[in-house]
Amino acid sequence: MTAVRILVGTRKGAFILGADGKRTSWNVSGPLFPGWEVYHVKGSPADPDCLYASQSSGWFGQIIQRSNDGGRTWEQPGSPAGVDPGAPDEATGLPRGESNKFVYDTSHEHGRPLTTHQWYDGTQRPWEFKRVWHLEPSLDDPETVYAGVEDAALFRTTDGCRTWHELPGLRGHESGPRWQPGAGGMCLHTILLDPRDSERMYVAISAAGAFRTDDGGTTWRPINRGLKSLYIPEPEAEVGHCVHRIVLHPSRPQVLFMQKHWDVMRSDDAGGTWREVSGNLPSDFGFPICVHAHEPETVYVVPIKSDSEHYPPEGKLRVYRSRTGGDQWQPLTRGLPQQDCYVNVLRDAMAVDELDPCGVYFGTTGGQVYGSADGGDSWAPIVRDLPAVLSVEVQTLT
């Protein structure tokens, strides 16, 4: 019996949407963590009932939550509710209450000095942790998870989120002082794990660009050749590009697609070079980008009018699909509002399932989650009135 589980992060909590393989009737559970911002919820590919959530608040900071039963119950790793006081944990020897401790590695042995980055006004500011934007569980180990954080850095846990350690080679890259925040902050928002090469990983940072490691995260190099950003002083600079999202298909992980601040881009050489594939899109500004589960050349984007007008062109909510790996795009409108629609779709708020036909899902800042069970040909709202949606992840359960 197949089923689909959608993990939705919103401005005021998380929600889980569930359906069987037909994807016609959905149940909605939540809010989880009510009143808190939930930037991201994602399940482990190795254990679908193991879910991780990034819960945060401007008042109370960062919280990490874990579920071992598909979202029915949650705990802060290492600090389950009702636990007797005292540290460290008797079973593991690990300290309690550190699942939300994200401290940049400045150790003499293997860290990097706490360098500075560029602020909006061009001055230099020290890195300061603010929140976790994205959690990326390992492809084969439920206890290993990567976290992309603001101010941009990459952290890893190997003990199920009880403790976190920075991979400081990224933040310590010599280009770090030239990174700068985008409108949403200086966030590391995308983490892609190469299914064929455990040492290779991609990340994307607003506004620094895309980076790749080929040695498990020890060293990194910018992969932004071919990007052209007219809103920065040097449009083809090595770093400084506002990359909104990158994505790959697991069957050919050297091919990457990117939605940049402006421009939809493609790389066929693991980010070595990029070319624009915006083609006939009505606007090449946008945030999310997705690849069909079974067709590596089928790509989805949601055009947004401009960098100041964060809503669909002409008030028509249209997903655009390319079946040619970019350049030629067709609008998908059936079931989506085609007048007076002024919502946005954020970078982590679109995902696909692995059923056949492939399901496509996205959430909006207006609180709607739309789904298509036919690869995007037709759409229907799964739920209409959630808080603003920050992220959508999909699990295909068998």
Next chain:
Amino acid sequence: MIRVILPPHLRSLAGVESEVTLTVDGTVTQRSILDALEARHPMLRGTMRDHATQQRRPLIRFFACQEDVSQLPADAPLPEEIASGNEPFLVVGAIAGG
């Protein structure tokens, strides 16, 4: 016995109702109360004080006997009414929108 009142978000995080009661050895200060609170409820670590610096988070305030003591040194003794439990120590999220 020290009485501590947490804001609703932290109450739900710690899984507690209304007041938390604590025993604090020695001088009762912001630091000793928060240390005891975090030892009892480890999930609160990092939510009131920064993990690395131990500084009060910017939008958190502390009140004792109707006085804002947020700006006092963390090791300054708090009033006897707090130490005796006659008055609660309040952890408050600054009012800054919903």
